[in-house]
Amino acid sequence: MNERHFGAKLTSDGTTFRLWAPAAKRVDLLLEQQSYTLHAAKHGWFEIKLAEAKAGARYRFRIDSELDVPDPASAFQPEDVFGPSEVIDPANYVWRARDFRGRPWHETVLLEAHVGAFTPEGTYRAMIDKLDHLVETGITALELLPLADFAGRRNWGYDGVLWYAPDSAYGRPDELKLLIDEAHLRGLMVFLDVVYNHFGPEGNYLSRYAPGFFTEAHTPWGSAIDYRVPEVRAFAIENALYWLGEYRFDGLRLDAVHAITERGEIPLLHDLSLAVGELAAATGRHIHLVLENDDNCVSLLDPGDDPPHGKYRAQWNDDYHHAWHVELTGEKQGYYRDYQRAPLSDIARCLGSGFAYQGEPSEHRSGMARGEPSGGLPPTAFVNFLQNHDQIGNRAFGDRLECEANPKAIEAALAITLIAPAIPMLFMGEEWGSKVPFPFFCDFKGGLAEAVRNGRRAEYAWAYERFGNDVPDPLSEATFRSAVLDWDMRTGPGRERLALVRQLLDIRRRHVVPRLAGARFGNARAAGNGLLRANWHLGGGLGLLLAANLSEHAVTTAPDEAAGAPIWGEAGGAFRPWSVLWRLETK
Template structure:
């Protein structure tokens, strides 16, 4: 079966066997010339700033650029692929050429989700889509169900996290071709793994963004974001460009879902939020397989994540729960600088509230932001929250890129990992976490000249708001060594320590699949309650139609009495006792009449 083709409003599209339509919105120009395979074609004005041209005799792989007025020549903002970097020619792609081997793949249900976040460039020594395919059997055996790729859209340079993308429809050429990315997704499906993509709609990166030169109306002149002028969401052409990108990745690449980055920075004041428009369209157009949509949003809001009466998901599936991470981090490390100040007062209570009700902050005054934050979330089912004890942001946004195991030690980290994987919230692992990776993960870029210097200086100043470091500690984001040191150390997996940590994680994931997942399909809101908190101690429970799950862990300095937790023990580390020793966890499940 051949690949599907998503018909974009912008860019190049095969409309017949060898006929390609080129279309661009360029309100700042009276004429646009298409440069295709060395030939020039005048594009026709189609009204409202649009320019079009159909050309016959075009072969896949042909190079093209747009020449506005008298130049310079620019890449297609809706390029499906680049010849090289963001500044050079775009390439005509026939999206139907790839032959899918697992076209009947149906994906996993949301309650089965266990995310594994990875960065293609640092996941393997080669740092490519094709190289990552070799690790898929390992991930399938591990027991995760969804691979979450950090953004893959073409960005400036060869090295970077991906959040500085400027060509939203083109896979980053340094990691491979469109067919290479499709081969990775196809192979993952063959191993029973879903693949979701982190997508950035709140800004464009600083290098290779030629939209202002083509269409100044793409951005507002007065409205500003942390990254520059705000996107003009009230323009139809802009909304098409931004709203079609999510559909494109889901339909043309067969991704199983999307994570929407920092949506609190999408300043859309139109009658219907672009996020609602995108979610509704995805749900309407893709109904033959599960699609998982998650959001990152510092506001702690719930209106984007409703559930129907029968538990259906009409919009977004879940929200990244920074509160859980932040409270756990303070509890485990004692760090209270920057945004961690919100969790400094009795962090155990914040952890317990996040586990039992979703958010730790539900409208109370936040010392860090200086204003109320969040809204009531106890009515949400536990599966509306994606929890983690580390991710790319929380590791990379440290001067030395330390993982939790470096900060809290292996024993505490094991206990927190068990709490993460055996709670009814949706868990996320960051690459290497499963075997106790200790290599850092830094913030890295590949900029040059004045831009590189600005990023270097800006990054150093930014760390004054983060925990555990000063400006002088920050590695140069543009240095190749900063990138290379962020690659996973797969040799660690062969050590006795790495093997033991991996076996621990696999056992937890097996128990989650066997005992926790069956509770979640009909998990209601208002089901969690706090059993007890004390310094180092958190004990919570959740009541489901099929039973009551209880979890207690202690990472404090002293042994504490084990709270009353009915049912049979699903997991106890390092072993089951009447008391809860230091760095220990117990999880129990009561079913039938014992569940009340």
């Protein structure tokens, strides 16, 4: 495993402070009320070791006697991104679930959650009280939206600027470890969403003393990061190892890797996977790496590569979501126009071979080809979902699918998504049919706040013209508060939906998961009358068969020739509207 180079390193005889600042002539350490000059070392590094610096000490770096900055690898920022960094003792927390080694990838059922909106308290500690609900529902992995320290008290997390510091809005580092430990004691894995394609717009000073972090290229969210520079590459890889080692996360989901720009070098993604694989091998743990990649690159994926050795377990399958969203709502704006021609056929293609776009031209992308043939991958290389933070939040009102679609149609979609061999994911509250919105929110100040507000107004001009001030203001605390989950609904109006989801996940656990080793895609097809059929080859010589009527009308069909025991739904020659039948077929 790689030795960590960034951040304050606490030892029994003091603390070593290091900063990579190749554009600085002088760096001073401001520790409590004292100032110390760091020694210049090779390749732009500055360092100093102080016996008097203990856990809890707060410090800053002063660049060229003119700019005070936090440690870019700060372990904690008790006073937000503009305040001092705090020295944290990594050995302070005593782990109790020391024997937990994670779970195999094929057992994964994800629930994506935002710490601040998951409970009224919005803290790591408050999340612990909800872990038993996840286990009882059939969830096996809790995935947290990014925690890297961001400016202000509320944010989705994708504006992080201090990648190593879990944001203080949710609690202290040991409280995050307590959450993960409690999850492990219950057999739950915990994943973390990480962002390696850009830094947030406020609180990042790297361009002043380490401009080599960035290229002249730009992503949609800021300057592109230059991973050709060894120190920059190490900063990201060490960060991944830090979350997986120091905090014992069981997996990472890498955000929008298509926005990582590299030219002529071994890709960062390859090296990061190798380093994580070394950690997994050394510790005997199951560690899972997942991508979000709009390019649908098949060559990056291999769910059976355990431990990771340059590749990734799976990719979030946006195609699957988009096709379902168009089928259920009829919406055609933005990227949904790529699926408006035949959404049910796109769903069938996702069920039958992974991606809907496997090299075809995308109208949304001005006719550019998108994707690669994916049918040769196992179904577990895809994370399928009907909702996530992006697809809810990137709407004018942050409204969920429950507000737009027929509940019976949603239940049919869930019956397919939660049993099919791909890895399923739910967004927090989806398991009981929550209608609580998840609008975009942040807590920037001054000109940046106005820029964000104006950007949203431009993006959703139609909504502002029609609804005016009723459109949520992303800077308002009330907008954030509107996103806090309605836990009372799960025992009230959401009781039946929750019971359905639990039944579906129990079917998956008993009948599908034990046979996922060696699973392969079969065939899938959609008919104009709403009939959908698909099959998969499972381990143990069994086939998994799906037949569904995804329409408002009853459909009469000829009985299947192959015999098979129903595991969900009613067998027969007629399908009621929005009915789903799953069978296991003996080969």
